Amino acid sequence: MPIERHQTGPRMSRVVVHAGTVYLAGMTADDPALPIEGQTRQVLDKIDRHLAMAGTDKSRLLTASIWLADIALWARMNTVWDAWVVPGHAPARATVESRLAGPTHLVEIMVVAAAA
Numbered sequence: 716m717p718i719e720r721h722q723t724g725p726r727m728s729r730v731v732v733h734a735g736t737v738y739l740a741g742m743t744a745d746d747p748a749l750p751i752e753g754q755t756r757q758v759l760d761k762i763d764r765h766l767a768m769a770g771t772d773k774s775r776l777l778t779a780s781i782w783l784a785d786i787a788l789w790a791r792m793n794t795v796w797d798a799w800v801v802p803g804h805a806p807a808r809a810t811v812e813s814r815l816a817g818p819t820h821l822v823e824i825m826v827v828a829a830a831a
Contacts, residue, residue, distance in 0.1 A: 721768055730765050737769040737828045741782070747819035751788045755795040758824050766828055773799070775829040776806035782823045786812035792822055 722729035731738045742761045744754035766772050781796075783789060789810060800806075806826065815823055 719769075721765075730769050732769050732830060735830045736777070737766065737771050737830055739765050739826050739828075741780075741823045741825040743815070743817070743820045743823045747817060747821070751783075751791045751821045752795050754821050755792050755824075758822060759795065759799045762824065762826055766826075769828075769830065771828050771831040773828070774801040774804045775831060776800075776804065776826055777829060778827045779806045779808040780825045781808065781810040782813040782815060783810060784812070784815050784821045786810075788821060 716734050719732040720728040720730070721732075727740050729740050739762060742758045742765070744757040745761075746757060747754065749757065763773060766775075781792070783792060792810075815821070
C-alpha cells in the first residue's frame with residue numbers, strides 16, 4: 716500500500732495517509748501570544764485545513780491527543796473544542812499536562828482520522 720506524505724521536511728511530515736487512515740502531526744498556534752481559547756481555535760483551524768488537504772474532515776476523527784502547558788486550562792480549552800467537534804462524532808481523546816516546545820505555547824493537538 717502506498718504512503719502519502721504532505722508538507723514533509725527533514726524532521727517530519729505534517730500529514731501522512733496510509734491504508735485509509737490520515738495521521739496529522741501535533742499542531743500548535745501560529746500566535747502563541749493568544750490566550751488558550753485563541754490558541755485552541757488556531758490549532759483547530761489548522762487541523763481542519765490539513766484534514767481537507769488529505770480529503771477528509773473532522774467528522775471522521777478517530778483519536779485526538781491534547782497536550783496542555785497547564786492542566787488548569789482544561790475547561791477553557793474544552794469550551795472551544797466542544798464548539799468545534801461534530802456532535803455525535805467525538806473521537807477517543809486523551810488530554811495531559813506537558814511542557815511544550817515553546818514557553819508561550821499553551822496547547823498542542825494531534826489527531827488521527829479515517830480517510831473519506
